[in-house]
Amino acid sequence: KLSTSCSYTPSILGYYHLSRILGGVALVPPAVLRTVDLPKHKEIGKKAMAQTKAGSLIRQTWTGLISNLNAGINSPKRDLLLTDDWQQSYGALTKNPTNEDKYSEFFNGGADNLARAKNFRGNKIMKLLGQSASVSSIVSRNFAAEPVQALVQMKDASDMIILDTIMNQQDRFGNVHSIEVFKYLENGKVATSFNMTPVEATAAKAVKVKQMLLKDNDCGVAKDNIAVKAGLAAQLKHLDPETYARVQKLDAEADRADVKQFFVEELAFTAKDYTIVRTNLKTLAAQLRTACQKGSLKLDLDMDAQFAGAQPKAVSCQ
DSSP: OOSSTTOOHHHHHHHHHHHHHTTSGGGOOOEEEEEEEHHHHHHHHHHHHHHSOTTOHHHHHHHHHHHHHHHGGGOTTHHHHBOTTSSEEEEEEEOOOOSOEEOGGGOOOOSSHHHHHHHHTTSHHHHHHTOOSOHHHHSOOSOSHHHHHHHHHHHHHHHHHHHHHHHTOSSOTTOOEEEEEEEEEETTEEEEESOOOHHHHHHHTOEEEEEEEOOOOOSOSSSOOHHHHTTOGGGOSBOOHHHHHHHHHHHHHTTSHHHHHHHHHHSOOOHHHHHHHHHHHHHHHHHHHHHHHHTSSBOOOOHHHHHSOOOOOOOOOO
16 A cells, blocks of 8 residues: 555554554554555556446546656655655555454444544443443453453453554544454463364363454554544543553653654654654653543553453553
8 A cells, every 4th residue: 555545654554563562452464665666566557447447446546546656756746655766666565364354343433534433432342441440340350252352342442542542543433343363261361362173262261252453554644633533542441551551661762763763764754744643642641641640540451360360460650
């Protein structure tokens, strides 16, 4: 995907690396920077135009891209699409997982992006995240499919809100997917398997649940921050302690020159892009820290403590 229409290369690259920085949250597929020789890309474009339906969104997207590729150095989007010598296009090559489903539980409808985000505030998962009681009072500690699913959804939703708030996501709701995974107890922890035979699942006493897959992350960074406009982070009363700690750690280090350099040189951020994301991170980290210090945000979305009897992760609000 290249920086055309809503798509923006730094957003795709940034989501993957930010998800890793925050502990591998949200099952964001790997994404790398990829270049294609300009003549080759134009050739691919001709094939696409011959095979796509007139009036379709994909046809419109190809039309816009080919127009910019043909314009080359004269394209208004040249810096977003072409390498410095104007001989290659560049974009994000990302793995496209299969066998996923639209995550209907994460979509409450709405006429536009902001309406959908506001409607999500009334989602049943968000209602759980908005309760002030401890998570062990909200969700049963019995290791069974229903309570495990509830806690997985609470963690997925809160992690998604953290990512989207930092990354200026404009087009999330309706673009959330899920896959089925197996959760089971092993050595005092909740383990995950993406593939188990019935015999293996029975032997491990595993439960099958849905887990969120964020594979559509192209409309962010230089976009309209719908998560902020809808006030989603302010609704959170519960958060994974590791996610919280990693947000605070990243905030403490984000002004270092080498951190900014990584985002700019490796993830194709502009200086303005980094300023936007850095500001989002700083605001969010302070908001979460204040809520934690007041006791209104509980760092208790801890699968191991909830179901495996492990000691809760000790995380300071600082």
